[in-house]
Amino acid sequence: MNTIDLRSDTVTLPTERMQEAMSHAVLGDDSRDGDPTVRRLEALAAARTGKEAALFVPSGTMANLVALLAHTGRGGEVLVSVGSHISRTEMGGVAALASLFHKELPAPRGAIDLEALQGALNPSLLHNKLATSLVCVETSHNDAGGTVPSLEHMAKLKALAHGSGVPVHIDGARLFNAAAALGVEASKITAQGDTVCFCVSKGLSAPIGSLLCGPAAFIARARAFRRMVGGNLRQAGVVAAAGIVALEEMVERLAEDNRRAKLLAAELHELDPSLVAPETVETNIVNVDVTASRHPSSDWAAALKQQGVLVGPTKPWRLRILTHRHIGEAEARDAVAAFRKVRDGFAGAAASHAAS
The missing domain is CATH 3.90.1150.10 (Aspartate Aminotransferase, domain 1)
Structure with a gap:
């Protein structure tokens, strides 16, 4: 009897083209002079998302953690949706490692309620309330059943957050599934956030890795925090090569x-x-x-x-x-x-x- 594994799209195995690319990858020390294959993947990810730069990390959880660290200072508050991956599935890293509080906001079908967001945004330490450091949006929304907030909703959310001087991070682990659902390029979604991360190890079928994308100065900070949390790799081009194939051949x-x-x-x-x-x-x-x-x-x-x-x-x-x-x-x-x-x-x- 053949097993039908429906537990997750993380069970996907690398394609033959990925394995071939991995075996012929040009390598270097990514934490020193840079691995050329990793750099190529990062440039491709930045182009796909319409951002200035990108950073390769081992996992989506680390991508979110590094984003939190690079965006915020200690003791701030992060606003997330009810059931978000950051608040429910990342072992409390937002508090234990980033020293941040988080508040879950109502999110019908995964889309943060905009009135609730407006009421929760607090740009400074006024009235004995925590200052809002970051708003995090998840698309597609895992716990809600893979739902995708509309571009209109995300644009309104971004405007509200920016109106209070608060940046927006998009947890887009399955970003390209979300883009396919909306019938748009991924960059249309990522334009609604300051930063975004996505996985190449889910439906895209690479064996490992996520990309954190955003402004060049932000990615420079994120690179330092990646080292802090143990995410620096050496000849990472071995796995980055599969990520390149994933973005070039598996998205559609x-x-x-x-x-x-x-x-x-x-x-x-x-x-x-x-x-x-x-x-x-x-x-x-x-x-x-x-x-x-x-x-x-x-x-x-x-x-x-x-x-x-x-x-x-x-x-x-x-x-x-x-x-x-x-x-x-x-x-x-x-x-x-x-x-x-x-x-x-x-x-x-x-x-x-x-x-x-």
């Missing part, structure tokens, strides 16, 4: 992952309307609500694993599934069949228990 195909997620959601809805609302799926993430089954997500994950399908039980009554380049039509069809078998098994067990 992400629209297919988004499309397949929508089809998968539609088929799960047809199986059981309580599982998912297809209209909520915008990119390659599908949140599946198993509340009506009266079986928690851990039960579903265990039962699906027995059928050869791996999913993420992200909340007690919610599963998360992600599409990626290893999930084709056949895998999607087999995954739905596994959901049907598990659903029927739970229903049969409940009926048997009621009869006894």
Whole structure:
């Protein structure tokens, strides 16, 4: 039985072109004179996002941490959305390492409520309130189910923040999925923030790495903070080479992952309307609500694993599934069949228990 891994798009493996590029990469010491392949990737990332410069880091979590450090001073407040990756999934680095407080703002479908933002912005230490150091936006929004704030919404958010002298950082781990969903170039999204980070190790299929992009002076500070937190690498061109292939060859195909997620959601809805609302799926993430089954997500994950399908039980009554380049039509069809078998098994067990 072949395993169908829907837990994340981080399970993607490098393409043959990536492996070839990695084996022939021109190398140097990136923390001394610079690795030429890393520099090429950074220039490509800056061009893609419309920013002056970029910095290669090992992970998205480090990219966000370094951005926080380079943007702010100690003791300020960072405004984020409810359920943001920065506040929920990065081990408290915003406080433990950056010495910052954070405040979660209401964010229907991942888009920060603008009235709440206006009320929370505090540009100086007045009235015994913390000064706002930074506003962080996430797109696509992981916890909200891969949702993408509109360009209009992001422009209004940027205007509000800048009106208070506060910069905006975009956590764009799946930036190019978001751009595909909006039908625009990624630079249209990144123009709504002062800085942005994105991963090449998710749907883009490189084995490792994220890029932090922004003004040249900001990236110079970020480079120093990368060293502080242990992110300096030596012959990093070995992995940066795969990132170059990712940006040159893999971006356009992400629209297919988004499309397949929508089809998968539609088929799960047809199986059981309580599982998912297809209209909520915008990119390659599908949140599946198993509340009506009266079986928690851990039960579903265990039962699906027995059928050869791996999913993420992200909340007690919610599963998360992600599409990626290893999930084709056949895998999607087999995954739905596994959901049907598990659903029927739970229903049969409940009926048997009621009869006894």
